Amino acid sequence: SKIRVGVNGYGTIGKRIADAVAKMPDMELVGIVKVTPDYGYLVAEQKGIPVYTIKDRIDKFKDKGFKVEGTIEDLLEQIEIIVDATPGGYGFYYKEKYYEKLINKGKLKAIYQGGEKSEVADISFNAYCNAEEALKANSIRIVSCNTTGLLRVICVLNNAFGVEKVRATIIRRAADPKEDKRGPVNSVKLNPPKIPSHHALDVKTVMPNIDIETAAVIVPTTLMHVHSVYMVLKTKVRVDEIIDELSNYNRILVIDAEKTGIDSTAKIVEAARDLLRSRYDIPELIIWKDSIYTRENELWFLQAVHQESIVVPENIDAIRGLARTDGYPDKSIKLTDSVLGIGK
Ligand code: NAD
Secondary structure: OOEEEEEEOOOHHHHHHHHHHHHOOOEEEEEEEOOOOOHHHHHHHHOOOOEEEOHHHHHHHHHOOOOOOEEHHHHHHHOOEEEEOOOOOHHHHHHHHHHHHHHHOOOOEEEEOOOOOHHHOOEEEOHHHHHHHHHHOOEEEEOOHHHHHHHHHHHHHHHHHOEEEEEEEEEEEOOOOOOOOOOOOOOOEEOOOOOOOHHHHHHHOOOOOOOEEEEEEEEOOOOOEEEEEEEEEOOOOOHHHHHHHHOOOOOEEEEOHHHHOOOOHHHHHHHHHHOOOHHHOOOOEEEEHHHOEEEOOEEEEEEEEOOOOOOHHHHHHHHHHHOOOOOOOHHHHHHHHHHHOOOO
């Protein structure tokens, strides 16, 4: 039987997870929870997705003529797994108010996003790092977009060559494309004005023993984040060995700037649009081949992260881990990639 999934919060991340769940042959999207009666309701309705809300919002939906299926409690009764994609901090609130008692009774498992503190869940998660740990968890936190990008490449290279230490500078996008109230509009802002930034700590929620420090700045763009990643490996490496290793993984795309002309986030996004990718999503971590620099044990490269979609495949795999599906994690990762067209 299919894994019965609900999604709470139908924003940037939630709507993408909902669409991905609906596409998976082994999952059923039972419904989503929305608190604001806006155009997102009409989109869900057009897609045939049942919409639930919280009790004191039902009238607000009714006032606009939007029909809801019921309350969040009604949805939680019908599902095995809730994916919480509410704004950072709300996941904790929903956990305490709604999910926890069902989780304790063995009737529900929960997935939270990176805006929550790591204590919200049994484990923090990345499919290339600690997928197996999901099999023993009843709740999982998917780390943030920047952390997901860092962990993917760190874990792959750690398995192949051993990673001694990582120093990374994160150049963050200021806002998601839909966010018309965030900035900066014309500045480079230190985020925070100290080193290390919190991203290093977030990486350690999955890899507690890694030697990593990060710095971060915010720049006026909405498209993608860019990272400058410096590593010391446990062995000497050549550029071609790094490229060979990375090419074994669908969720990392090594692109040749010289050959393709794709030397900016704008051009990555344009390529995704030309490929008719839904919402121009790029769930793969993009690494510029030309930027890969090695000397003895040192490695340095530039990578780009599409913040709106990189965590979607991780959420799908985490669902199968919580559902204890056969062949997890390898079969899950393969199925997720093939259904979402990742690496193509
Ligand atoms: P968002 O604001 O786009 O979406 C959140 C949705 O939840 C909105 O539709 C909002 O209306 C709804 N909402 C607000 N209050 C609610 C409530 N009380 N109950 C239910 N729903 C409520 O936010 P997002 O960017 O999708 O972020 C969600 C989570 O994902 C956060 O933890 C964030 O840190 C994480 N995340 C975001 C990104 C990103 O780049 N946007 C990337 C990775 C992880």
